[in-house]
Amino acid sequence: MKVKQTNLPLIAQEFLRMRPSADNESLLRAFHQFLKDWKIGFKDLQRAHIESFIRCPRGRTLSTSSKDNCRRALAKYLIWLHGQGLLCFDPGCFFGSPKLQLPQTVSRYIRSLEHNHKKSSLNGHRSALRSFHRWLERSEVSLDKLERRQIVTWLGHLSDSKMVPKTINHQIIFVRLYLRWLSEQSLITSNPDELIRTADLVKEPKYLPRPLPPAADKELQERLASSNDIYSLGLLLMRRTGLRIGELISLEKDCVRDDHLGNRFLKVPLGKLNTERLVPLDDSALALINKLRGSDKDIARKTFLLETKTGKKTRYQIYIAVLNQACAGIDTGGKMVSHRLRHSFATTLLNAGMSLVGVMKLLGHNDHRMTLRYAEITQETAAKEYFEALSRIEQRYADVLNDEIPSETNPIKMLDDAAHLIQNWSAEDNSIKAVTRSIVKRIQRIQCDIHLLFPNSTTNR
8 A cells, every 4th residue: 555645744854854764754654644544643652552553554464574574664654753742651661771861971082983984883893882871870870980890790781681691891991982982081080901801702603604505605606707787797796706795785886996917996885894996806706797798788878787777775674684585595605694695705706816915805804814714614615735745754854764865965974074064164273173073974874873773875076
């Protein structure tokens, strides 16, 4: 059923001015149409009405994930309405804890980070500090009188939460940085590194990259290459160049660069680590990009290499759906996610003998330790190098035990040459002749011992 285009009330228009979004506008139109149809005012609104709307907001039943998205989007509007005094109940109790108003110290601290942190990082700091200040408030702990024993209690609170170890560590690190800043500003007297110690960090499980098995990798690439769907071809490009899914989504239409030698490179936009990089392109990858670019008419109207018909970036969920469809019936050796294409790209190159530093550059890693994770799973290369080492060891022992010692490595001749050299050095210095004679006699005794070990050897004098 198509939702009527309800004229939004002024209060909703004011909210949209602060949060402009086509999705927000569509949701609010549907919500106010629902209120109008059922003759419900803000003062009469109850939790049952909200749940009824979320089950079927636009005349059709939603999936569980879509309901959650709808609930989160509507919560922001209702919490804002409550702040304007228009609702008789606190929607924060229904949708979750309302956001705590952060103190001025947090706002100042966040502003101090803005010049060298991305927006996503700032949001992470803000979220961690909001959670920390909420705990301080509930525990009735004053920030300026914070002690180690109270921090230990907070760490226990984090441990009891359902957060994964990596998220817990982020919380601990962000709060410690905040306490250090407070100490520098003379806002707390306690030593921040004594309040939160490095030993407080939780040991994180070590997850290795998960490349596709060779047979599955080959089959998947063939399926993606045989498709005319642009998103299938985009996933194939991701496999051939080691892109992250976010980098693939943000690729510009003019993403190919060349050098003075005529080599072609893929210019990868700013991504996860806020860095750009160039990835070499072979003929097949270059042909794939040209196919995705389309005709000259298509190129003129496009912004991104892969985009929707309305010229927007393609949503991540669409790629996942295409990938799952392409993997149907293939034994991928575990859950299939888009990042496994990148894992396969890196592992294949390492197995082929490419240096760790070279793969690090292609992947856009800032730290070699990130790339080393891929080296740990190259069992194919490890086995090859192992047997090559065994072969060299066997050859070395075979040379030692061989009765016919090559003249260029004959130890008897080498010792003989050393004795002659020592005698020549002492020819003009009578003071060291006695020492020289002693050394030469020792060398001759060693030669006799070698003759006993290798009776067929020759001195080649």
